[in-house]
Amino acid sequence: MxxxxxxxxxxxxxxxxxxxxxxxxxxxxxxxxxxxxxxxxxxxxxxxxxxxxxxxxxxxxxxxxxxxxxxxxxxxxxxxxxxxxxxxxxxxxxxxxxxxxxxxxxxxxxxxxxxxxxxxxxxxxxxxxxxxxxxxxxxxxxxxxxxxxxxxxxxxxxxxxxxxxxxxxxxxxxxxxxxxxxxxxxxxxxxxxxxxxxxxxxxxxxxxxxxxxxxxxxxxxxxxxxxxxxxxxxxxxxxxxxxxxxxxxxxxxxxARKLRRVSDLDELAPYRRAFGLFRDAWCWGVPIERAARHFLECEWALRVFVLDNTGRQVGENIESERHDHWRRATFPILARSAGANWSKRTYFRDALVRPGETIVSEPYMSSSSKNLCVTLSVLVNVGGNGFVLGADILFEGLCRTLA
The missing domain is CATH 3.20.20.450 (EAL domain)
Known part of the structure; x- marks a missing residue:
């Protein structure tokens, strides 16, 4: 040594x-x-x-x-x-x-x-x-x-x-x-x-x-x-x-309380209420553009969409008009939402195993525009068929309201 x-x-x-x-x-x-x-x-x-x-x-x-x-x-x-x-x-x-x-x-x-x-x-x-x-x-x-x-x-x-x-x-x-x-x-x-x-x-x-x-x-x-x-x-x-x-x-x-779970955030309450109105209206047959009106009026709401029970999207997204710069597609093909398969998303899988319950996802990167989203989702039954309704919230914006 x-x-x-x-x-x-x-x-x-x-x-x-x-x-x-x-x-x-x-x-x-x-x-x-x-x-x-x-x-x-x-x-x-x-x-x-x-x-x-x-x-x-x-x-x-x-x-x-x-x-x-x-x-x-x-x-x-x-x-x-x-x-x-x-x-x-x-x-x-x-x-x-x-x-x-x-x-x-x-x-x-x-x-x-x-x-x-x-x-x-x-x-x-x-x-x-x-x-x-x-x-x-x-x-x-x-x-x-x-x-x-x-x-x-x-x-x-x-x-x-x-x-x-x-x-x-x-x-x-x-x-x-x-x-x-x-x-x-x-x-x-x-x-x-x-x-x-x-x-x-x-x-x-x-x-x-x-x-x-x-x-x-x-x-x-x-x-x-x-x-x-x-x-x-x-x-x-x-x-x-x-x-x-x-x-x-x-x-x-x-x-230590800084990292509350997203689903526990009080700031999500208005989004949850508006999502419930969207769900009820859509299930009653109201066209999706009208059914989504209350949700899309929320400050950081981005879009709503509908998936079938296999995870494939039915129709195009209904987008908020206030956050255009946040939702520009990085690659043009990613702007096409109809027919896209989202069956691997946790918000879809969690909705399937907890039917009727509003699911709040963890933040994840949107595949179209790279911004972080939190998605509300719920499995509903209409005419004997299962659908998952989804609604995206801009996480970057929501973060600004958090203490």
Whole structure:
């Protein structure tokens, strides 16, 4: 194992920041962060590693930082605490330093299952070498995390390739998610997708109460950021990190209410009432243009349409006249609605299994114009035949009315 300092390069010191479990209100582990100095002046991690790279000693410096973090960690950590270690893909995939780094970790005395290797976001020209390196670490028992997901090259393909145990979401995602209901829902869907793949989710960069509550609302597993605890060097056994203030975590899980289900939105009430009038009038034989009048008068109503019981559209859409710029077809053929088959749409399938009940879809992209829609639908019986009535609401517009 190499020495924990590298002569001629910035002095290495370790800071630790808690990663907290929302469900348990306690730290699951701590991320080790480099706090370097060059001479007597602070030196940022980017600057320190740039100096090491220019000196041709990047791998050596990365290993020295890892060793220093491990030695500091064992001074305060209990037997359940996990250490998150940031490692550059170039070092992991290096034919010399990659295996040597694994040996350093194994010789540290820290059980592999208590070490999470965070693969940093960086351009990687040898992806197969990185995959092999990660597989080798996983076989030893180390956990794998992807850092800064949602920025740069850390994409879904890398998740599939590396099969991480943990994905850490870039802080920009939570910053943007709190700015609108639509962004918040997109973050929720991203967390759901990553959970489906089989990873734990850490939301990084939490600095405000609103960001903390939204992270809970999105069903994140773990959280990290200044709101919960800043990185600190001055920590020893039983020190400050053991007393991270987590009393508000339970309240955040209970109080998070930003992401109400679309079907529960009070703002949909006038659309539901108008859709009921449309349904009743159409079933009584009123021509669809007249039957749809009340619904299309609603502010963000886009269109109504009728499907047969196989999902094929009967006739053309009846469109609102007030949102023409929202419904221009991206491709001309998509403007043809009569005869189109919508049997795979969830609003159609849900209507079939719950006849007579008004269904409220989740937001989805309209196939004709790319805008997001929420569709109200209902299965009715007219003359012994089943039909599904549908009505689209512009989700972008509806979002503007949401708190």
């Amino acid at each position: 190499i020495d924990a300092q590298v002569p001629g390069l910035p002095h290495i010191e370790s800071a630790f920041q808690p990663v907290l479990s929302l469900a348990h209100g306690a730290a699951v582990g701590y991320e080790a962060l480099l706090r370097a100095t060059s001479g007597s002046a602070p030196c940022s991690p980017d600057e320190a590693f740039a100096l090491a790279r220019r000196a041709g000693r990047y791998g050596e410096y990365e290993r020295a930082c890892t060793l220093h973090h491990l030695r500091r960690f064992v001074r305060f950590a209990d037997d359940e605490t996990v250490l998150f270690l940031n490692l550059h893909p170039d070092v992991l995939a290096d034919p010399v330093h990659g295996p040597a780094l694994a040996d350093d970790l194994l010789e540290s005395g820290v059980t592999p299952g208590r070490v999470v290797i965070e693969v940093l976001e960086a351009r990687q020209d040898t992806p197969l070498a990185l995959i092999d390196a990660v597989d080798r670490l996983r076989r030893y028992g180390f956990l794998i995390a992807l850092d800064d997901f949602g920025s740069g090259l850390t994409n879904l393909g890398r998740v599939w390739d590396l099969r991480p145990d943990v994905v850490k979401l870039d802080r920009e995602l939570i910053c943007k998610a709190v700015t609108s209901y639509r962004n918040a829902r997109s973050l929720l869907r991203l967390v759901d997708l990553l959970h489906d793949i089989g990873t734990f989710i850490v939301v990084e960069g939490i600095e405000t109460e609103e960001q903390a509550q939204l992270s809970a609302d999105c069903d994140a597993d773990f959280v990290q950021g200044y709101y919960y605890g800043r990185p600190t060097i001055d920590v020893e056994a039983g020190g400050t990190l053991a007393r991270v203030p987590t009393s508000t975590l339970g309240a955040q899980l209970t109080d």
